[in-house]
Amino acid sequence: MRLVLLLLLMTPVSAIAANEFTTQAVDAMMQSYAGDAPGASVLVLRDGVPLLRKSYGLADRETRTAATPATNYRLASVTKQFTAAAILLLAEEGRLSLDDGVRRWLPSLPACADSITVRHLLTHSSGLIDYEDVMPADFAGQLHDADVLRLLERQDKTHFTPGTGYRYSNSGYALLALIVERASGWAFADFLRLRIFRPLGMAHTLAFVEGGPAIADRAYGYSESADGWNRTDQSTTSAVLGDGGVYSSIDDLTRWDAALYDDRLLSDESRKLMFTPHVVTDEPDIRYGFGWRITGETLWHSGESIGFRNVIVRYPQRRLTVIVLSNRDDPEPYATARKIAQLAIGQEP
Incomplete structure (x- = not known):
């Protein structure tokens, strides 16, 4: 099987026949996720119709619970698209402007944030210091979005003048979650649930808050060591919601993908x-x-x-989407998702 997988991954896309987009071909790519290993769920959509909807391996190794298309994985930074959508909804309603200074909403930020706008946060062009770089080494428990703000209140510089560069910023998306709360009057998790997930029928998707609603069909995260797979489900930063706190499944993400083609949630201008x-x-x-x-x-x-480790790859002009969600620390699935997409593209009429 390993030889089959290696040959498949090395085969040029031009050499893949159109009729080779089969479950067997994808199974070969996903072979390392099968059996008693931490698993993965794979979705391939064309025109909103699943070409493939399949899961591999285990969502919970301790209880030997198999992954299914309904399994909810922590999306990590795939969450950022939902945070951005929340901001755009509030902008449509006139509750905020993308060109608002962030200190309008978060006035406790230092003077170095004077020229940072909401738009800069959305595009990682704020230059903000990453909160993970300034966390106390002895911090106990879990950090939350409000804790990120407190850490940034003590910073007196940015990496560059806001709007003049790019630096991927989890800090920025944590602040966006707080802005959603202040502009809407709702807790961020509630805003996502009531304004995005519920209207789209994403019944089991949520921003997870300890003590709040439980995660249905939950996948637990694992990392591999010399001793095998060890549960590593939560870290000090796992409770920060705006940059990575949403859990969802490939079934619910089918509904999210559909909403990105029309105005059922966001206006044409917002999606543009x-x-x-x-x-x-x-x-x-x-x-x-x-x-x-x-x-x-x-x-x-x-x-x-x-x-x-997760990825969503959309080809909107082809109406094609590939999603791979996994509850393990390795490998990063982007290359695999692209390879699966090329199989589907090879099958296009």
């Missing part, structure tokens, strides 16, 4: 803003929109957190 290549990133072929990376014909975002 979300998918506009606003800034050049630190990789010359990748631009950043609002919560989305833009590469050629694709809109995509990965998510990496302790015990989880």
Whole structure:
């Protein structure tokens, strides 16, 4: 099986026949996730119809619970597209402007944040210091979005003048969650649930808050060591919601993907803003929109957190989407998702 997988991954896309987009071909790519290993769920959509909807391995190794298409994984930074959507909804309603200074909403930020706008936070062009770089080494428990604000209140500089560069910033998206709360009057998790997830029928998707609603069909995260797989489900930063706290499944993400093609949630103008290549990133072929990376014909975002690796890759002109969610620390699934997409593209009429 390993030889089959190696040959498949090395085969040029041009050599893959159209009829080879089969469950067997994807099974070969996903073989390392099968059995008693931490698992993965894979979704391939064309025109909203699943070409493939399948899960591999275990969502919970301790109880030997198999992963299914309903399994909810911590999305990590795939969350950022939902945070961006929340901001755009509030902008549509006139409750905030993308060009508002962040200190209008978070006045306790230091003077170095004077020229940072909401738009800069969305595009990682604020220059903010990353909260993970300034956390106390002896911090006990879990950090929350409000704790991120307290850490940034003590910083007296940014990496560059806001709006003049790009630096991926989890800090920025934690602050966006707080802005959603202040502009709406709702807790961030409640805003996502009531304004995004419930209207779209994403019944089991949520921003997880300890003591709040439980995660249905939950996948637990694992990391591999010389001793095998060890549960590494939560870290000190896992409770920060705006940059990575949403749990969802491939079944619920089917509904999210559909909503990105029409105005059932966001207006045409908001979706255009979300998918506009606003800034050049630190990789010359990748631009950043609002919560989305833009590469050629694709809109995509990965998510990496302790015990989880995920990616969503959309080809909107082809009406094709590939999603891979996994509850393990390795490998990063972007290359696999692209390979699966090329199999589907090879099958196009």
